[in-house]
Amino acid sequence: MTLYVYVDNSNLWIEGMRFSAVRKGMAPSLIDAMKRDITDQSWTYDFGKLYQAICPDDEKIGRSSLFGSRPPANDSLWDLARNQGFEVTTFDRNSANKEKQVDTAISTQIMEDSYEHMKPGDKLVLISGDRDYLPTIQSLHRRGFSTVIAFWEHATGKELKEEPIIYQPLDDLFEYLSR
Template sequence: MASKTPPQPVLFVYVDNSNVWIEGQRIQAVRQGLATDPADAQRRQVATQWHYDFGRLYELACPSTAHIGRSILFGSRPPADDSLWNIAKREGFQVITYDRNAANKEKQVDISLSTTMLEDSYEYMKASRQDIAVLVGGDGDFVPTVKSLKRRGLGVRVVFWSHAVSRELRESADEFVVLDPHFEALTRAEAPQA
């Protein structure tokens, strides 16, 4: 009698788009000599024209051999002429956006990402299959969700920039993948076309 192959873990991917992009801009500012470090870029509110490649980010977050349950990109509602979100959809991401508030601040994104990740953990993820939630974000507000998933036997991989990830989030995850060494590969030479 042939032995059964254990089920392969399924990955569920959740991307905090604004934070990936904002922190990537700060690294770009340092590389262009506009700031001494990412914190300096933040203090001085240095902006650059940096864009990242969704497909390459996805490849870093998930091995090509992985089974993917869901891939969701969260962020603020883009301008009508912003092609990045269409590219994300073409790369296989479900896109969830929210309007900014009257002060042009992003609202509802982190809590929506966290809530969706938690809901998916009950509805779709299976500890018996050793499923993994892949969080592309660095905010410490995600820690309670990460701890909840881990208590129930699910794996958590955090993927983010080293300078912008919460220490507690990094330590709470089973695995931390640093984006920094992949900055060049993630960078688009120019703004993508729709």
Template structure:
């Protein structure tokens, strides 16, 4: 069994910062939906990409088929070197008017391409680390074709995405583990 992992970094990172704001009760925010509506983030929270890679890809019974991560270049270009050093194949796209326009399409395209060429639907698992509805056509097509699709995201992922996946992995209970060392509770 091989695991093929596809990460929408901006989606995962931004929503992780929202969840951290809720957990720290920043500005008194009490739940994730308040954090979303009030645009509250924990700007001190960072992902540990080595642990993310291990969490999404590392099981004793499986082999890594591929790990890919998409996002927008941050101000410090050394960030992507760091992410690459943690095992991810990285693809970045510049933001247009403050928004990412190519990432969701690029991820869905790559999954479609890989599912037709290198993923064995009888044995392999596709892991998508993203939680928005933009991935529904991709997830629906893959599962209806018999692929095993696990979605790993924070608990407030779109309900449709959670239900369409073969398995939903709620990252909320693992946020401390997935936090960069300086963000973890002592």
């Protein structure tokens, strides 16, 4: 079996900052933090530890891809991700400073990999809780590929926590993943 790993960086980072804000007492609950858009801007995660947590040493990795918005020139985190073996794909934000193209790019790469590289028994690991990925996951399932969703409990769509999807919450790994 080979793992194919795809990370929605912005989704992971924003919801991790929200989780951190609640842990630091900046908001009384995750629901409150989401309603009032409260995040801990100082929080970030370690790409290498994320990779270790979701990709066991004994598993063969077919691809590890990290997607997100183009970072500022002085942002070293993307270089750290490259050094940990991630392929990095970034996109410019639109004129309203909104992230565009990331979810579609991830879904496209997943589908391309499923037809061009994956073999029966291979597994998709997706680090995102966005329900927009559900049609892609359902297509893979119909073709015999299993999916692991690893993401923050509060920000994972309930459909992504149901069988046949294997759901792995990141909440218990917060301290381990934090830089």
